[in-house]
Amino acid sequence: MPTILITGANRGIGQALATSYQAAGWKVYAARRYGGAVVPEGTHPVRLDVGDEHSIKALKDQLGDEPIDVLWNNAGVFLDKGKDLAKLPDEDWLESFRVNCVAPIRLAEMLIDNVAASDRRVMAFTSTKMASLARYGQGSIAYRSSKTALNMAVRCLSHDVAPRGISCIMLHPGWVKTDMGGEAADIDVETSVSGMRKTVDQAGPGQQADYNGRFFDYDGSAIDW
Ligand SMILES: NC(=O)c1ccc[n+]([C@@H]2O[C@H](COP(=O)([O-])OP(=O)(O)OC[C@H]3O[C@@H](n4cnc5c(N)ncnc54)[C@H](OP(=O)(O)O)[C@@H]3O)[C@@H](O)[C@H]2O)c1
Structure with missing residues (x-):
């Protein structure tokens, strides 16, 4: 049975990912930052505030050497959605970088052996x-710039991890009906997740050339940098 760890698994796209993989028979570590947050039934809830290095370390201690087939860095924030840049505190921009860029790379570093x-x-x-x-x-300069930085960081990471047979994949989930995407969004979470899974589930050590360091839309098409 393959194992996946998903961050931000208590709502939105992360919750739908956890539901989908659990239904497919995977062992799912559903990470949420607050202990009271509900994750899909049948998954293994774990605590993780991705922006907190101590929380990342505590999760590593809990997992030990357990193999993790897929680490899905899903958690994210969109703190300047609909906001005027002039009114955006620097703290919010920096927090966007911490959660959207720094945290996924730190978590990847911590769990690379798994x-x-x-x-x-x-x-x-x-x-x-x-x-x-x-x-x-x-618009949305804080959000956009934090995710562009993530893309570059992952591209660099993809070179570092390649000798170990690991593939790093960047995904656009579509414009999805969640708290972040809003009701007017194009697609529901199930459509987004089933689309992204087609890409992620095909990747593996034998397919590194096709997947490692690449950026895909939820329909599997490549996205220009
Ligand atoms: N929805 C879209 O249209 C869309 C489009 C493009 C990309 N995305 C990306 O897709 C991902 C998921 O988005 P979504 O639409 O599902 O958003 P969402 O409904 O707002 O959910 C965000 C998730 O991230 C978690 N999170 C935020 N900060 C965290 C932290 N410090 N530690 C741990 N978890 C944290 C939230 O946990 P809490 O409940 O504790 O806040 C929540 O589970 C994000 O990376 C987002 O940027 C979404």
């Missing part, structure tokens, strides 16, 4: 098309 010890050896990172320099838009 992923390397697994059969599939995949690290997935939920990014966004809004981070694409080729498709740049306007």
Whole structure:
């Protein structure tokens, strides 16, 4: 039975990922930052505030050397959604970088041996098309810049982990109906998750050239940087 660890698994896309993998028979570590937050039935709840290095270390201590086939860095924040940049405190911009960029890389570093010890050896990172320099838009500068930084960090990480057979994959989930995406979004969480899974579930040590360090839309098409 493969094992996956998903961050931000208590709501939105992360919760739907946890539900989907649990239903498919995987062992699912559903990470949520607050102990009271509910995660899908049948998953293994674990505590993780991705922005807190002590919390990351405590999770590593809990997991020990257990192999993790897929580490899915899903948790994220969009603190400047609909906000005027002039009114955005620097703290919010820095927090966007901490949660959206620094945290996924720190967690990946901490769990690299667990992923390397697994059969599939995949690290997935939920990014966004809004981070694409080729498709740049306007507004949401804190969010966009934090995710663009994530993309670069993951590209660098993908080179570092390649010798260990690990594939780092960046994904755009679509514009999804969640607390973050809002009711007007294009697709529901199930459509997003089933689409992204088609990409992530095909990756593995034998397919590194096709997946490692690449950026995919939820429909499997490649996204320009
Ligand atoms: N929805 C979209 O249209 C869309 C589009 C492109 C990309 N994305 C990306 O997809 C991912 C999931 O988005 P979503 O729409 O599901 O968002 P969401 O509904 O707002 O859920 C965000 C999740 O991240 C968790 N989280 C935030 N900060 C955290 C922290 N410090 N430690 C641990 N968990 C933390 C939240 O936990 P709490 O409940 O504790 O706050 C929650 O579980 C994000 O990375 C987002 O940037 C979403």
